[in-house]
Amino acid sequence: MTKFSVPKMSCGHCTAAIEKSVTAADPTALLSFDLDTRTVDIDSADDAAALIAAIKEAGFEATAA
Template sequence: MSKFNVPDMSCGHCVAAIEKAVATVDADAVLSFDLEARTVDVSSRLSEPELAELLDKEGYPNTLAG
């Protein structure tokens, strides 16, 4: 499981956009969002750098959390 800080993630639309982007490349990925903390946990076959790049391309700059 990888955890990302996503400071620009603030609403349900953001969540849906991120879910859709990840699902297009890994339909089996499991995502868990914390809008208040602006973090997303991702369990995926994709590597952390691949996930980070995917979030960036979707318009959500991010950093790896802890």
């Protein structure tokens, strides 16, 4: 499981967009969001760079936390 900081993630629409993009890249990925800390935990076979790219494709900047 890898944790990412997504500073501009602020609502359910944001999390839905990120989840859609990440699961398009890895359909078996499991995501857990924390809007208070603006972080997302992702359990995926993809590496961190691929996950950051998927989050970016959803319109959000992310860094490994």
